Amino acid sequence: MIDLTAPLPESAEPIALPTYDRTKLKPAIVHFGVGGFHRAHQAMYLDRLLRDGKTDWAICGVGALPHDAKMRDVMKAQDCLYTLVERPPHGTENVIVIGSIIDYLFAPDDPDAVIEKMADEQTKIVSLTITEGGYNIDAVTGEFDAENPDLVAETSSDDPPKSVYGLVVEALRRRRERGIEPFTVMSCDNIQGNGHVAQGTFTAYAKMRDPELAQWITDNVAFPNSMVDRITPATTGDDIAAIEKDHGVKDGWPVVCEDFDQWVLQDLFPLGRPPYEEAGVQVVDDVLPYELMKLRLLNAGHQALGYFGYLSGYRLVHEAAQDEKLARYVRAYMDNEGTPTLQPVPGVDLDEYKDSLLERFANPHVRDQVQRLCLEASDRIPKFVLPVVRDQLAAGREVRLAAAIVASLARYCEAIDEDGQPIEINDRIADTLKEYAAKQVGSDADELAFLTNHQLFGKLIEDQRFTEPYLEVLRSLHRDGAKATIARLVG
Ligand SMILES: NC(=O)c1ccc[n+]([C@@H]2O[C@H](COP(=O)([O-])OP(=O)(O)OC[C@H]3O[C@@H](n4cnc5c(N)ncnc54)[C@H](O)[C@@H]3O)[C@@H](O)[C@H]2O)c1
Ligand SMILES: O=P(O)(O)OC[C@@H](O)[C@@H](O)[C@H](O)[C@H](O)CO
Incomplete structure (x- = not known):
């Protein structure tokens, strides 16, 4: 049994025990x-x-x-x-x-x-x-x-x-x-x-x-x-x-x-x-519109917050979400690139939904961990972010802000933060991610190396509409760091 016998402070709020047999x-x-x-x-x-x-x-x-x-x-x-x-x-x-x-x-x-x-x-x-x-x-x-x-x-x-x-x-x-x-x-x-x-x-x-x-x-x-x-x-x-x-x-x-x-x-x-x-x-009867909304706004929004948030020095999600420019970037991704790929969601006002997401991310009492959002990127990016990229490209629309999420991941996988401290990459293919990211730095850098991991990105590397904004952000991250890059993205 869980032990309910510890001395209770006078101010303790009641807890709801099971009322059923x-x-x-x-x-x-x-x-x-x-x-x-x-x-x-x-x-x-x-x-x-x-x-x-x-x-x-x-x-x-x-x-x-x-x-x-x-x-x-x-x-x-x-x-x-x-x-x-x-x-x-x-x-x-x-x-x-x-x-x-x-x-x-x-x-x-x-x-x-x-x-x-x-x-x-x-x-x-x-x-x-x-x-x-x-x-x-x-x-x-x-x-x-x-x-x-x-x-x-x-x-x-x-x-x-x-x-x-x-x-x-x-x-x-x-x-x-x-x-x-x-x-x-x-x-x-x-x-x-x-x-x-x-x-x-x-x-x-x-x-x-x-x-x-x-x-x-x-x-x-x-x-x-x-x-x-x-x-x-x-x-x-x-x-x-x-x-x-x-x-x-x-x-x-x-x-x-x-x-x-x-x-x-x-x-x-x-x-x-x-x-x-x-x-x-x-x-x-049909869950799909709700799923698309949640995965492409909330979960992809978490991805947008995670790597940029970590590189900006935040370790708790609410601190990252309370950074005004970072929150604006996440919202811009949701509005400009996530939302156009959704279907109408019965009974949901998407603007209100997105407002509520940013409020939820900023809830200071949940104390969600930025590193939890950065776990297992190789499973999450293909399920939350790349479908948005593919749908946007297929419709001839822009992918600048989603490409920035992937670039922030590529920078994160270099496994050294902006203060020179090691980043622990928790991913079932962590070594592979680090290997690809390592090739994008140094004197003979191949700046697109991270995207050559075809098992993750397929043929995305061949599409300039993606690689151009991706490279712009990756270069900015290397040159000016995360905060300046986010400021530029929300310009
Ligand atoms: N945490 C959240 O905010 C949240 C919200 C919505 C949905 N989810 C979904 O729930 C999942 C689990 O999240 P969590 O926070 O409970 O994580 P968790 O790490 O607390 O628990 C994950 C559980 O899944 C098991 N598991 C992992 N890989 C497995 C495998 N290959 N075969 C069998 N079991 C396996 C683990 O052993 C563990 O018991 C998420 O990946 C997501 O799909 C999580
Ligand atoms: O747990 P994952 O891997 O699906 O994704 C990480 C977070 O985005 C996720 O856990 C959210 O907190 C959750 O989906 C909110 O309902």
């Missing part, structure tokens, strides 16, 4: 990727429904990667309870103990237990927040990489699977064999058409094992699309200490997030679902 819940949802976001978002919506007595469904979390052992230990020690702290820009934070996760399985300990949990008839939904990189797709084509050596080895071996693909597909195989209807696979990752991407990739993996099973998945498994939104930074030691000090809760891994939340979900659940709409979820 957790022993009576059904583990109908199995979730892969129990990180900060899942615990701030999907698990929170379910907790809302449980408090209102509107469902008896609960979540069994799964960790598939070795580093999830830490989450396993915390969840086991705390009976899967944890504290969620929602921080508005002004006013009092809201503290909830979330009870909707009732079990946690760690696949490296016992893959068969995870497979059997999903194969169990009680499981109706398998959901995912395994990051953009978790889908094993080619950055340029968006296709599943069937040559990934780990997956090739996994599918040609009789050993129990390790990957999320192997585990889920084996569970689906067992359900088919046992005559049990398949569960719905619900991706909640920031990927355009996340349901379609999940459908394509899980089917492609299954094909590597058994083409007939792949066809059965195509014909029978539902993969709803969704747009998910709630800024959730990585939990820090300061967060843990503040929750104990202010609220008397000792929690090994609480979650801190903004007070905003949004979930737009396609209604595609053959085995049923909780009545999410009663918890504030927008259940719609």
Whole structure:
């Protein structure tokens, strides 16, 4: 259990403990990727429904990667309870103990237990927040990489699977064999058409094992699309200490997030679902306009803020977002290049939406980390920024501000900041990124070297409409630094 016995300061605000009997819940949802976001978002919506007595469904979390052992230990020690702290820009934070996760399985300990949990008839939904990189797709084509050596080895071996693909597909195989209807696979990752991407990739993996099973998945498994939104930074030691000090809760891994939340979900659940709409979820037929809006404004906006922000010396997102010129640059990117590529979004005033994004970025209490925005750029730039570039170019419109985002990444990947301090590049292809970026500096510099990474950028290097503004910004970053470059961009 989480320990609620620490002495409470007199000023402590009350915290909302679960009001429902957790022993009576059904583990109908199995979730892969129990990180900060899942615990701030999907698990929170379910907790809302449980408090209102509107469902008896609960979540069994799964960790598939070795580093999830830490989450396993915390969840086991705390009976899967944890504290969620929602921080508005002004006013009092809201503290909830979330009870909707009732079990946690760690696949490296016992893959068969995870497979059997999903194969169990009680499981109706398998959901995912395994990051953009978790889908094993080619950055340029968006296709599943069937040559990934780990997956090739996994599918040609009789050993129990390790990957999320192997585990889920084996569970689906067992359900088919046992005559049990398949569960719905619900991706909640920031990927355009996340349901379609999940459908394509899980089917492609299954094909590597058994083409007939792949066809059965195509014909029978539902993969709803969704747009998910709630800024959730990585939990820090300061967060843990503040929750104990202010609220008397000792929690090994609480979650801190903004007070905003949004979930737009396609209604595609053959085995049923909780009545999410009663918890504030927008259940719609077509998620695409919402996804485009969110990925190309918020997430690409984060990319615009991240590398320039870091190079400008900011380490917290709100500090970067409160830099007037940097905020103007981010807004100009959104207005001039992100917005023209969107579809009309039902019920949304885009100007108000963009205003609200900049306010959310500037929320000083969330204390989101600039380095979190700069993580895994090789997975994020192709999904958030390059689609805008390609759509703008195809329509004959300008890409100056989006090209600047890529140039800021190229400069960031040189891995030395403007004070000569090392930058830690956290990316699954960090060495490759650094190698390409290193070629753009020095006496025999190839200024376009970063773009020669065709696996990331395809043939973008051949389009002068992109390379000209890109080079202008990269040169300015080298010559004058980030702040002067941003000033020039917003001129
Ligand atoms: N943090 C946010 O603000 C936020 C908001 C909206 C959506 N999201 C989505 O949620 C994802 C996770 O964000 P987070 O903040 O929870 O990150 P996190 O680092 O806290 O958790 C990520 C989880 O995904 C798992 N994972 C990563 N790669 C995997 C793989 N290949 N196979 C299986 N599991 C894998 C990790 O082990 C971990 O459990 C993001 O990438 C994004 O798609 C995050
Ligand atoms: O988590 P990622 O990789 O999808 O992207 C980084 C941030 O842009 C993202 O986490 C946002 O904070 C989030 O999408 C807000 O809903």
